[in-house]
Amino acid sequence: MKLDVLKAVTVAGLAIVMSSVSAMADTPQDRLEQDRAAILAMAGEYDVTFDFREHLPIEAAYELHEAEVTPAREVVYVIADEGDFISLQHLLLVGPADAPFVVKHWRQDWAYEPSRLMRYQGFNTWDFADLPADQSAGAWSQTVYQVDDSPRYAGLARWTHEVNASVWEPEISWRPLPRRDATIRDDYDVIAAVNRHTITAWGWTHEQDNTKLVLRDGEQRALVREHGINTYRRAELDGVEAAAAYWEQTAEYWALIRAAWDSVFEAAGEFTVDDDADGTRLFMHLLSAGQDIIDGNADTQGAYQSAAAVMTAQVRVNGAAPVLPGAPES
Numbered sequence: 001m002k003l004d005v006l007k008a009v010t011v012a013g014l015a016i017v018m019s020s021v022s023a024m025a026d027t028p029q030d031r032l033e034q035d036r037a038a039i040l041a042m043a044g045e046y047d048v049t050f051d052f053r054e055h056l057p058i059e060a061a062y063e064l065h066e067a068e069v070t071p072a073r074e075v076v077y078v079i080a081d082e083g084d085f086i087s088l089q090h091l092l093l094v095g096p097a098d099a100p101f102v103v104k105h106w107r108q109d110w111a112y113e114p115s116r117l118m119r120y121q122g123f124n125t126w127d128f129a130d131l132p133a134d135q136s137a138g139a140w141s142q143t144v145y146q147v148d149d150s151p152r153y154a155g156l157a158r159w160t161h162e163v164n165a166s167v168w169e170p171e172i173s174w175r176p177l178p179r180r181d182a183t184i185r186d187d188y189d190v191i192a193a194v195n196r197h198t199i200t201a202w203g204w205t206h207e208q209d210n211t212k213l214v215l216r217d218g219e220q221r222a223l224v225r226e227h228g229i230n231t232y233r234r235a236e237l238d239g240v241e242a243a244a245a246y247w248e249q250t251a252e253y254w255a256l257i258r259a260a261w262d263s264v265f266e267a268a269g270e271f272t273v274d275d276d277a278d279g280t281r282l283f284m285h286l287l288s289a290g291q292d293i294i295d296g297n298a299d300t301q302g303a304y305q306s307a308a309a310v311m312t313a314q315v316r317v318n319g320a321a322p323v324l325p326g327a328p329e330s
Helices: 011-021 028-040 240-267 282-295 300-314
Strands: 044-057 068-081 085-094 101-112 116-122 125-130 140-145 151-157 166-168 173-175 190-199 203-216 219-234 270-273 315-317
Touching: 028 085, 028 101, 028 166, 044 203, 068 240, 085 240, 101 240, 101 282, 116 151, 116 173, 151 173, 151 190, 240 282, 240 300, 240 315, 282 300, 300 315
Parallel strands: none
Antiparallel strands: 044 068, 044 219, 068 085, 085 101, 101 140, 116 125, 125 270, 140 151, 166 190, 173 190, 190 203, 203 219, 270 315
C-alpha cells in the first residue's frame, strides 16, 4: 500500500468535523456522516500523554501502585475507509525528534452496524457474540488490536454529537492485561473497562475506567480500580517522515499479517493467543520480522513466512492450529 492512498485529517478538515457535529442530523445518512467525521478526526500527528492511576483499592490489604504517566509522539494513519468500515493505524516516534525510531503501535477498527462483536473471556481466550439488528442499528463497534495485530478488546455504542465534542462510550467489556502490567505483575487476570472516546477541536481523548479483576479458584473478585486517560493533542511533529517511510516499506507485510488474523477470526468459535513455554513473545517476533524488511534482512514474503510460522505455533482456533493464508506447511 502506497502512502498516496493513506488519509490524514487536516486542520481544515477538522473544522468541517466540528461544524458538522454542531448541526442537527436530520437523517440516518446525516448521522452516519457525523459519526464518520468524528472517527476520521482521530487521524493525524499528536503529542500524547498516557496517564494511568490506581485510585481505589477494593481488597483491604491492597497497596496502590504508583501512577504511570508517559509522554509520546504518535502518528495515526487511515489505512482503510470503506464507508461503513474505517481502520486507524497508530505509529510511535521514539528517540530524537529529528531522527526517531518508528514503532508500530495499536490499531483501531470501526465497523458500522456490525453483525457480531469480539469478546475477551480471560486467560488469553476470545470468542464472538452475535448482535441482533436492533442492538447494532445506528451503532459502531470499535475493535482494538495490539502492536502485532493480535486482538485485544471490542465495544459497541452509538456516537453522540454536541457543539464542542463527539463522544462514543460502550458498556463495560473485558480486556487482557496491558503490556505495562503484563510484564511485571501476576496478581490479577483481566481488566473490566469502560472505554470512552471524546473528539474535540484540539484533538481527542481515550478514557478508561478500569477495574482489575482476579479470576482464580472458581471465583471472580475485584482487586483495585484505575482511571486512565490518553490525551492526543494535535501537533506538527518533527520526524514524521520516518513514520511515512516505515509504513511505505512495511504496509504490505502488515496487510498480510492482518489477513492472517482475519482468517483466524473468520474460522473461530473460540481462539487463544499465547506466548510459548520457552518465552517466545509473539509481538516481539512479528515486530522484528517487520523491522527486518526495514533493515534489508528480509523481503515482504520472507518476513511474513517467518511471522506466520510463529503464529501457527502460538495461536489455537477451536483447539487446533490455524491454517493461515500463504503460511509454510508445518
